[in-house]
Amino acid sequence: MALTQWGVVLLLTIVAVEPASSVPSIIQITPEKGTVLANDGASGSRRSVDLYCESWRFTVETNDAGLWTRIPGRCVDFVKDYITGERYLAESEAVADNALAHAKVVGVSGNGKDAWVFDIDETLLSNVPYYAAHGFGAEIFDELSFNNWVDLAEAPALLASLRLYKNLQELGFTIFLLTGRSEFQRNATVRNLQYAGYSNWERLILRGDADQGKPASIYKSEKRKEIEDEGYIIRGNSGDQWSDLMGFAVAQRSFKLPNPLYYIA
Amino acid sequence: MALTQWGVVLLLTIVAVEPASSVPSIIQITPEKGTVLANDGASGSRRSVDLYCESWRFTVETNDAGLWTRIPGRCVDFVKDYITGERYLAESEAVADNALAHAKVVGVSGNGKDAWVFDIDETLLSNVPYYAAHGFGAEIFDELSFNNWVDLAEAPALLASLRLYKNLQELGFTIFLLTGRSEFQRNATVRNLQYAGYSNWERLILRGDADQGKPASIYKSEKRKEIEDEGYIIRGNSGDQWSDLMGFAVAQRSFKLPNPLYYIA
CATH class of the missing domain: 3.40.50.1000 (HAD superfamily/HAD-like)
Known part of the structure; x- marks a missing residue:
């Protein structure tokens, strides 16, 4: 997530809030915009992109996807965040x-x-x-x-x-x-x-x-x-x-x- | 990553800084120690549990984990949220x-x-x-x-x-x-x-x-x-x-x- 080699530092602050719902949901973070999560349309769309890219990555890592030549255009930010972040390190x-x-x-x-x-x-x-x-x-x-x-x-x-x-x-x-x-x-x-x-x-x-x-x-x-x-x-x-x-x-x-x-x- | 169902919100701020070096390097984050990120022990720990469970799931879905008999105790909420949520549906x-x-x-x-x-x-x-x-x-x-x-x-x-x-x-x-x-x-x-x-x-x-x-x-x-x-x-x-x-x-x-x-x- 934090990447001095690209001249970017992420500062994170964590704030406790009420659970939004008893139904589990996945929240998309949009660091590019500095916004956080939540309920507006833009985030909803961002959220669906994230879900799409998570699912795409599942099919890639399990070999379900078969032959592919480049990542989906809408997943560039997702792949960037993943591969330069702590999740890639932790999974490895x-x-x-x-x-x-x-x-x-x-x-x-x-x-x-x-x-x-x-x-x-x-x-x-x-x-x-x-x-x-x-x-x-x-x-x-x-x-x-x-x-x-x-x-x-x-x-x-x-x-x-x-x-x-x-x-x-x-x-x-x-x-x-x-x-x-x-x-x-x-x-x-x-x-x-x-x-x-x-x-x-x-x-x-x-x-x-x-x-x-x-x-x-x-x-x-x-x-x-x-x-x-x-x-x-x-x-x-x-x-x-x-x-x-x-x-x-x-x-x-x-x-x-x-x-x-x-x-x- | 950030999860209203756990009552946690991550606020991200991005600040441009000088590249640390022209030689690429991979930065190791140690969320368990709260060194890089969060200021809050409880949230940092929740975040590291999430990272742990994501990584565990990667090893399960790729068959890296080999034989296992039950999910890690700390991943019960993670698995519940995944399997009852939209990500399981989307990946399927x-x-x-x-x-x-x-x-x-x-x-x-x-x-x-x-x-x-x-x-x-x-x-x-x-x-x-x-x-x-x-x-x-x-x-x-x-x-x-x-x-x-x-x-x-x-x-x-x-x-x-x-x-x-x-x-x-x-x-x-x-x-x-x-x-x-x-x-x-x-x-x-x-x-x-x-x-x-x-x-x-x-x-x-x-x-x-x-x-x-x-x-x-x-x-x-x-x-x-x-x-x-x-x-x-x-x-x-x-x-x-x-x-x-x-x-x-x-x-x-x-x-x-x-x-x-x-x-x-």
């Missing part, structure tokens, strides 16, 4: 908590063959600074400008994932990084991962020439299969896209991180 | 919209072999009246009292699913109902479905003696496989549990409905 932390709890239950066998697979973009690294400059997913994906952003190697860590990553290493899991980025981006990717605090992964797997054009779910399933064929047991898999997690050679448990910015098949 | 409608859009795209082949599989509880029928009397998922599931509720045959339709059901029939899809309920509940289930407005399904599949004790994901996969072996193509599958949708013989597209009340493996 909750996913990391679940992943860590699973890791502790399954434990490691001691032969170094207990693997954990991480996706990179919107899983280990956050491209929110890039998307903030590109409409929070409202613009059609532009590969050229995104690749320029990747070359900067300045994406910050998703803090919840950095914590999970380090805890898994302490527990003895072998870490594989499996990304849709291409081999030509290896150096920038390594540089960015190190900048963000990641180290000591077992292998960084990027798309090679033979992987170009494959759907992510196929490419990633094939690579997980190769990991399994080396004798590893993939105890867990963390990713923000369902295509990171589904297909074949799936992990014992998969952990879906939130991402309302974009969809990858 | 959004899922139905996605399902219907898919159905229209794939169409029917005209040989009657285009199948759609529906779960029943929290998919076609709503047991919210039962759960409202049992802590909205805060109580451990009590089979005896739930079976008494089933015998009443008074569960209302989930309206979004009833709309989808009728639209799919008009489009020519063959409807299969696949439920974790048992054969001894067939009569009550048929009565309830009719009471709620459903009719003309192809087959109602309940657990027989051989299915008892199987995980739902196995039982339901086996039954979908039998449907496929009869020559049907399962174009879509609607269910509120991941175990309705995953496993083998999965549908071309699966549609996960919201359900923060309970988990079925």
Whole structure:
């Protein structure tokens, strides 16, 4: 919610009032207007937009939405508020908590063959600074400008994932990084991962020439299969896209991180 | 986020300040400590409970949470407000919209072999009246009292699913109902479905003696496989549990409905 990087500070004051009704209702906050809630027509419309965008996000995060190319125009403010606010952080932390709890239950066998697979973009690294400059997913994906952003190697860590990553290493899991980025981006990717605090992964797997054009779910399933064929047991898999997690050679448990910015098949 | 039903109003003010740095960073807010936001301990705590429960629900709906037996005690009000409020309705409608859009795209082949599989509880029928009397998922599931509720045959339709059901029939899809309920509940289930407005399904599949004790994901996969072996193509599958949708013989597209009340493996 509070975002010094965009030069905005939110000051919040909390005031107790009477419950409006015994029937539950969801109130939309309109910080842009500095108004609060309530009963006028404008807020009502804002409220219905919020409800629409909440519902849209449900279908995105559960994969009900299927293929989509950009966020709904009316949800730009909603996605911005979500992705730059505390809810994204809190949901990511909750996913990391679940992943860590699973890791502790399954434990490691001691032969170094207990693997954990991480996706990179919107899983280990956050491209929110890039998307903030590109409409929070409202613009059609532009590969050229995104690749320029990747070359900067300045994406910050998703803090919840950095914590999970380090805890898994302490527990003895072998870490594989499996990304849709291409081999030509290896150096920038390594540089960015190190900048963000990641180290000591077992292998960084990027798309090679033979992987170009494959759907992510196929490419990633094939690579997980190769990991399994080396004798590893993939105890867990963390990713923000369902295509990171589904297909074949799936992990014992998969952990879906939130991402309302974009969809990858 | 802000919630008149909890007697809380958030007033937001926005102040422009200098960007703290040109390097993007993610700001961690710690509402539990009241450091960033609120001045009021009680409200800050309510807000952090809301954030906790939102995050918990994310992990439930994405299957990140894995096995759980009851909702967190602190989320009873949150789940009550959600499940009795407009957000549950809106999210269910959004899922139905996605399902219907898919159905229209794939169409029917005209040989009657285009199948759609529906779960029943929290998919076609709503047991919210039962759960409202049992802590909205805060109580451990009590089979005896739930079976008494089933015998009443008074569960209302989930309206979004009833709309989808009728639209799919008009489009020519063959409807299969696949439920974790048992054969001894067939009569009550048929009565309830009719009471709620459903009719003309192809087959109602309940657990027989051989299915008892199987995980739902196995039982339901086996039954979908039998449907496929009869020559049907399962174009879509609607269910509120991941175990309705995953496993083998999965549908071309699966549609996960919201359900923060309970988990079925």
